[in-house]
Amino acid sequence: MAVPRVRTHVPGLDEVLYGGVPERAVVLLSGGPGTGKSILGKQFLFNGLKRGEAGVFVALEEHPVAVRRSFKHFGWDISQYEREGRFAVIDAFTGGVGAAAQRERYVVKQVDDVYELSDALRQAIRDTGARRVVVDSVSTLYLTKPATARGTIMTLKRVIAGLGCTAFFVSQVSVGERGFGGPGVEHAVDGIIRLDLDEVDGRLYRSVIIWKMRDTKHSMVRHPMEIRDNGIEILWDRYIKFAGSAVRFEPLPKEEVEAMKKAVEEAERQPAPRKIEVEEE
Numbered sequence: 001m002a003v004p005r006v007r008t009h010v011p012g013l014d015e016v017l018y019g020g021v022p023e024r025a026v027v028l029l030s031g032g033p034g035t036g037k038s039i040l041g042k043q044f045l046f047n048g049l050k051r052g053e054a055g056v057f058v059a060l061e062e063h064p065v066a067v068r069r070s071f072k073h074f075g076w077d078i079s080q081y082e083r084e085g086r087f088a089v090i091d092a093f094t095g096g097v098g099a100a101a102q103r104e105r106y107v108v109k110q111v112d113d114v115y116e117l118s119d120a121l122r123q124a125i126r127d128t129g130a131r132r133v134v135v136d137s138v139s140t141l142y143l144t145k146p147a148t149a150r151g152t153i154m155t156l157k158r159v160i161a162g163l164g165c166t167a168f169f170v171s172q173v174s175v176g177e178r179g180f181g182g183p184g185v186e187h188a189v190d191g192i193i194r195l196d197l198d199e200v201d202g203r204l205y206r207s208v209i210i211w212k213m214r215d216t217k218h219s220m221v222r223h224p225m226e227i228r229d230n231g232i233e234i235l236w237d238r239y240i241k242f243a244g245s246a247v248r249f250e251p252l253p254k255e256e257v258e259a260m261k262k263a264v265e266e267a268e269r270q271p272a273p274r275k276i277e278v279e280e281e
């Protein structure tokens, strides 16, 4: 049976996912510093907003003011959606301290209290009617208590998927680290999108690979990726090969390109976002 998809509309991403992210999936965006995780999360949210899907951004790493500014940096104007109550930022950064924080509608004071965060998230999802959620970054929630990572992810997943949303969780890993955020996290999520930056002969190369995605076929190769003034583009019809100091960009086999195109066309024909039954509570 064809699984309902949430189209990311990030150039190239729906192709490598054979149509988009399966509905209600919680997907880890994992990668080292500067690999584009936050940008990808914001682009996913903004693309939804433009097409009538409300969204919530949980800010754990940046001040909400900086979050709004970085959306703007790519020309993604979220202010109108926020005014209309279709987009919300949850401030889990300031702890409610400071004049700017006083103006925030959703504030989480104890960041390591996952229940306080869940309550704010539930409220924001209900108020906005959100279909898309981004948590940036989940790593912050268990940095000092790695043993709680799985429980934290599962609690958030229950709220988010239970309310019919599809989510990207940003997960920070160190440069050169092979994992994605720890075993508790990697197995608890439905998908893992790994972003990388590799230095070869004094130049950095961006790439992305879909490591896992439950309920769908996906590309199994590493694709080159670009960040531009208008956001991320994944070069979905070619892959990147590192061989010592040589970097090669190879075209994907024709049949695979055709299969990906066809899957995206099928996802396009899928009816507009359905009203999702809410199972939570």
Ligand SMILES: Nc1ncnc2c1ncn2[C@@H]1O[C@H](COP(=O)(O)OP(=O)(O)OP(=O)(O)O)[C@@H](O)[C@H]1O
Pocket: 031, 032, 033, 034, 035, 036, 037, 038, 039, 040, 172, 227, 228, 229, 230
């Ligand atoms: N307009 C732009 N054009 C090209 N690249 C850009 C542009 N704006 C930002 N970048 C790149 O995006 C990077 C930041 O991406 P992002 O904030 O998504 O990283 P991240 O993976 O979330 O990193 P961290 O975990 O350190 O927060 C910058 O280091 C820069 O290389």
